[in-house]
Amino acid sequence: MPLLRQGRAVADIWTHVEGEGELPTDDVAVTVDAARWSADRDRLIARSGPLGVRLANNDPVDLLAEDLGQLALIVLHFPKFSDGRAYSQARRLRRLGFAGELRATGNVLQDQLLLMTRVGFDGFVMAAPDAERRYEAALAAYDHFYQPRRIVAA
Amino acid sequence: MTGQIVTANRLTDGVVVFLTPAAGWSDAVAEAALFDTASAAEGLAKGQADVARHIVVGAYLVDAEPGPAGPVPVEFRERIRARGPTVGVRGAFDVPAAFDAPAEV
Amino acid sequence: MYRYDDFDRAFLEERVAQFRDQVARRLAGDLNEDEFKPLRLMNGLYLQLHAYMLRIAIPYGTLSSLQMRRLAEVAQRWDRGYGHFTTRQNIQLNWIRLEDAPDIIAALAEVDMHGIQTSGNCIRNVTADQYAGVAADEIEDPRIWAEILRQWSTNHPEFSFLPRKFKIAVTGAELDRAAIRVHDIGLRMCRAPDGSTGFEVVVGGGLGRTPLIGKTIRDFLPKDDLLGYLEAVMRVYNALGRRDNLYKARVKILVHDIGAERMAAMVDEEFQAIQAEGGVALDPVLVARIQDHFAPPAYAPAPEGPPEVLALERADPAFARWRATNTAAHREPGYVIVNLSLKPHGRPPGDATSGEMRAVADMADRWSLGEIRVAHEQNLVLPHVRQADLPDLWRAAAAIGFATPNIGHLTDIIACPGMDYCALATARSIPIAERLADRFKNLDRLHDIGPFRINISGCINACGHHHVGHVGLLGVDKNGEEFYQITLGGSAEEDTAIGRIVGPAVSSADVVDAIERLVETYVDIREAGETFLETCRRVGNAPFKESIYAAA
Numbered sequence: 001m002p003l004l005r006q007g008r009a010v011a012d013i014w015t016h017v018e019g020e021g022e023l024p025t026d027d028v029a030v031t032v033d034a035a036r037w038s039a040d041r042d043r044l045i046a047r048s049g050p051l052g053v054r055l056a057n058n059d060p061v062d063l064l065a066e067d068l069g070q071l072a073l074i075v076l077h078f079p080k081f082s083d084g085r086a087y088s089q090a091r092r093l094r095r096l097g098f099a100g101e102l103r104a105t106g107n108v109l110q111d112q113l114l115l116m117t118r119v120g121f122d123g124f125v126m127a128a129p130d131a132e133r134r135y136e137a138a139l140a141a142y143d144h145f146y147q148p149r150r151i152v153a154a
Numbered sequence: 155m156t157g158q159i160v161t162a163n164r165l166t167d168g169v170v171v172f173l174t175p176a177a178g179w180s181d182a183v184a185e186a187a188l189f190d191t192a193s194a195a196e197g198l199a200k201g202q203a204d205v206a207r208h209i210v211v212g213a214y215l216v217d218a219e220p221g222p223a224g225p226v227p228v229e230f231r232e233r234i235r236a237r238g239p240t241v242g243v244r245g246a247f248d249v250p251a252a253f254d255a256p257a258e259v
Numbered sequence: 260m261y262r263y264d265d266f267d268r269a270f271l272e273e274r275v276a277q278f279r280d281q282v283a284r285r286l287a288g289d290l291n292e293d294e295f296k297p298l299r300l301m302n303g304l305y306l307q308l309h310a311y312m313l314r315i316a317i318p319y320g321t322l323s324s325l326q327m328r329r330l331a332e333v334a335q336r337w338d339r340g341y342g343h344f345t346t347r348q349n350i351q352l353n354w355i356r357l358e359d360a361p362d363i364i365a366a367l368a369e370v371d372m373h374g375i376q377t378s379g380n381c382i383r384n385v386t387a388d389q390y391a392g393v394a395a396d397e398i399e400d401p402r403i404w405a406e407i408l409r410q411w412s413t414n415h416p417e418f419s420f421l422p423r424k425f426k427i428a429v430t431g432a433e434l435d436r437a438a439i440r441v442h443d444i445g446l447r448m449c450r451a452p453d454g455s456t457g458f459e460v461v462v463g464g465g466l467g468r469t470p471l472i473g474k475t476i477r478d479f480l481p482k483d484d485l486l487g488y489l490e491a492v493m494r495v496y497n498a499l500g501r502r503d504n505l506y507k508a509r510v511k512i513l514v515h516d517i518g519a520e521r522m523a524a525m526v527d528e529e530f531q532a533i534q535a536e537g538g539v540a541l542d543p544v545l546v547a548r549i550q551d552h553f554a555p556p557a558y559a560p561a562p563e564g565p566p567e568v569l570a571l572e573r574a575d576p577a578f579a580r581w582r583a584t585n586t587a588a589h590r591e592p593g594y595v596i597v598n599l600s601l602k603p604h605g606r607p608p609g610d611a612t613s614g615e616m617r618a619v620a621d622m623a624d625r626w627s628l629g630e631i632r633v634a635h636e637q638n639l640v641l642p643h644v645r646q647a648d649l650p651d652l653w654r655a656a657a658a659i660g661f662a663t664p665n666i667g668h669l670t671d672i673i674a675c676p677g678m679d680y681c682a683l684a685t686a687r688s689i690p691i692a693e694r695l696a697d698r699f700k701n702l703d704r705l706h707d708i709g710p711f712r713i714n715i716s717g718c719i720n721a722c723g724h725h726h727v728g729h730v731g732l733l734g735v736d737k738n739g740e741e742f743y744q745i746t747l748g749g750s751a752e753e754d755t756a757i758g759r760i761v762g763p764a765v766s767s768a769d770v771v772d773a774i775e776r777l778v779e780t781y782v783d784i785r786e787a788g789e790t791f792l793e794t795c796r797r798v799g800n801a802p803f804k805e806s807i808y809a810a811a
C-alpha cells in the first residue's frame with residue numbers, strides 16, 4: 001500500500017511493532033501502540049532510533065502530551081472513512097505542538113485527503129495503487145476555505 | 155402463490171426498476187420476473203451482479219403475487235414504490251390511480 | 260439579506276466541479292455506492308423510495324425572489340414541477356436523475372444556492388426564526404450569527420464525519436420560533452445585565468427515537484466567543500459521541516448519559532484550551548460586512564393602520580380573519596409580516612408547484628422588497644409588507660390558494676413526506692394531513708377551536724416533529740396496516756414539552772374521527788379563552804384518552 005509524503009509515494013522506513021512484539025536493533029525506527037508506549041516508555045526513549053506511536057481513535061491524545069518532543073511519527077487510524085474521530089485527535093496533537101509526521105492509516109480515500117491535510121495530517125497510507133494521482137486531484141479540488149483563512153482570522 | 159421479484163433503482167436516474175425474465179430491468183412492475191422459493195436466490199444474484207456492474211443500486215427481493223397484468227408486490231410500501239405516491243400536487247403531475255388504502259367515508 | 264461575494268462563489272464553483280467529478284466517477288464505476296453515498300449526501304442528494312431526491316438548503320430560511328424563481332425553474336426543468344418545503348428550512352425535489360444532478364447543482368450555484376450539508380453526519384443547514392430581523396420582539400437579528408455559523412461549518416475539515424448529523428438553530432427573541440430546545444445545539448440571543456448581547460447555549464435536544472429537551476450549558480456566551488465555544492462542543496462530541504449504535508449517536512444521548520454538568524465542564528475545558536491558543540478569532544472586517552448585509556432595509560414611510568385596510572376589514576370578514584391569523588407584528592411602523600399558508604386544504608403540507616413559486620416570487624418583488632422566508636412550520640413568509648398593500652397581497656395570495664387563514668390553527672399541519680416518498684417511513688403522513696384538513700375545513704369551526712398544532716411523522720425518526728405537536732401523530736406499521744400513535748401536550752416553543760402517548764395506536768380509518776372527538780372534548784371542557792394546549796396541561800390526558808377510544 002503506497003505511503004504518501006508531500007504527495008509522493010515513498011518507502012516506509014518504519015518498523016511497526018505489534019503489541020508486545022520484539023523490538024528491532026536500536027537504530028531502527030519503530031512505532032508501538034499506546035499500551036506499549038505507556039508500559040515501555042523509558043526503555044523506548046533510551047533507544048537511539050526514531051520513535052513513533054500508533055493511537056487507536058479512542059485513545060486520548062493527552063497520553064502523549066509530555067512526550068511529543070520524543071516522537072517523530074504519530075499514526076492515527078481510520079477504521080472506516082466515516083469514523084472521523086482521528087480528525088479531532090490530529091487537531092489536538094498539532095495544538096499540543098507536535099511537529100513530526102502525522103500519518104493517516106486505514107480507510108483513507110481520495111475525497112477525505114484534503115480534510116485530513118487541513119487538520120494536520122502529512123502522511124497517508126492509501127490502498128489505491130494510483131495514490132499520487134488521487135492526492136493531487138484531491139488537493140487541487142479546493143482553493144477556498146472558510147476555516148481558517150476566511151471566516152476565522154489566520 | 156406468493157413469489158418474489160427483484161427490485162432496485164437504476165443508477166443513472168434513480169428510477170425504480172424490476173428484473174425481467176430476460177435478465178434486463180423494467181420500470182413496470184408488471185414486467186418483473188416472478189421467482190419461486192427455489193429460484194429467488196438466483197434472481198437476487200443476477201440483480202446483485204448488476205449492482206457490481208454499476209447498472210443498478212441496492213437490489214433486493216420483494217414478496218409479490220401474480221396478478222392479471224403481472225406480479226403485484228404484497229407489502230403496501232412496495233406497492234407505493236412500484237406505482238408512485240398515493241397523493242399528488244394539483245397540476246404538477248398525474249395522480250396515480252386510487253389505491254386500495256382506507257379512504258375516508 | 261446576505262449576498263455571496265467572490266469568495267463564496269469561488270468556493271461554490273469548486274464544490275460544483277468536485278461534485279461533477281464525483282458523479283462522473285460514480286457513473287464510470289470508479290466509485291461504488293458505499294463510497295459514493297456519503298459524497299452525494301454531502302450535497303443533499305438522497306436515494307429515496309422512488310428516485311434520487313435533492314434537498315436544497317435555504318440557510319436560516321431566507322430566500323430572494325430570484326432564488327425562488329430559480330427553484331421553480333429547476334423543479335420544472337429537471338423534476339416534476341413541484342417541491343416540498345421541509346421543517347428544516349430546506350426544499351426537496353423528489354424526482355432527480357443522477358445524470359442531471361451536476362447541472363442542477365450548477366444552476367443553483369448561479370443564484371448562490373446548494374445542497375451542501377443538508378445531509379450526512381456533519382453540521383447541517385443552520386435554521387433560524389423566520390421573522391428574524393423584522394419581529395417586533397427581537398433582541399438582535401440572529402441571521403448574522405447563523406450566516407457566520409454557515410461559513411464556519413461549511414466543509415469543516417474536522418467536523419465532516421461526526422458520529423451523526425448535527426443540527427443548530429438560532430432564535431433572536433424570547434419567544435422561540437426556531438424550536439431551539441429540540442436541536443443538537445440551540446442558541447437564543449439574550450442580553451447580559453450590562454446590556455451586551457450574547458447567547459444562551461442549549462445542547463442535547465432532539466426528537467427521533469429518544470425525544471429529549473436540550474439543556475442549557477451556558478446562560479450567557481459573549482458573541483465573540485461563539486465559534487470557539489461551538490468548536491469545543493463539536494470536538495467533545497466528535498471524540499465521545501457513540502458510534503456503535505446509530506440511534507444512540509446523537510449528542511443528546513451523550514449529554515443524557517454524562518449529564519449536562521459534566522458536558523458543560525468538558526466543553527469548558529476544551530474551550531479554555533482553544534482560547535489559550537488564541538481562540539477562534541473572527542475576522543472583524545468580514546463580520547462587519549455580514550452585519551451590513553442584514554442591516555434593516557430602507558423602509559419607505561408607511562401609515563400605521565391605513566384607513567382603506569381598516570375599511571376592508573369591516574366590510575369583508577374573510578379579509579379580517581386572514582389579517583388576524585396570517586400576519587404578525589413588524590418592528591417598523593406601517594409594516595407587517597405576512598404568512599403565506601402552504602396548507603391549502605386538500606394539498607400536501609409544504610408543497611408548492613413551480614407556478615406557485617413564481618407567483619410567490621412576484622408577490623415578494625411587488626410587496627416585500629424581493630425577500631421571502633421559509634418557516635419551519637412549512638409555510639412561506641413575506642417579511643417586509645406595507646400594511647396598505649395587504650388587500651392586494653391578500654387577493655394575490657388567495658388566487659394561488661396560499662391565503663387559507665389557518666396559520667397556527669388545526670389545519671396548519673406539519674407533516675413529513677411519509678411513505679409516499681420516504682424510504683424510511685413506516686406509514687403515510689400526507690393523506691392523514693389531507694383528510695384532517697378536509698374534516699376541519701369549516702373556517703368558523705377552525706377559528707372557534709383556536710391555536711392548535713398537529714404534527715405528523717411517518718416514522719420514529721420524527722421529521723414531522725410529532726413529539727412537539729399539541730397533538731402528535733406517529734405512523735406505525737402493524738402487520739402491514741397503517742396505524743397512528745397519538746401524543747398530546749407537546750410544544751416546540753419556549754415552553755418546549757414532549758407530548759405524552761395516550762394509548763394504543765389508532766387505525767388509519769379511525770384516526771380522523773378520533774381527532775375530531777378529541778377536539779370536541781376540548782371544546783366542551785375548555786375554560787374561557789383557554790387554548791387546547793392550556794386545557795391539556797390543566798386536565799391531563801385522561802378526558803382526551805376517553806374520547807379518542809370511545810366507540811365511534
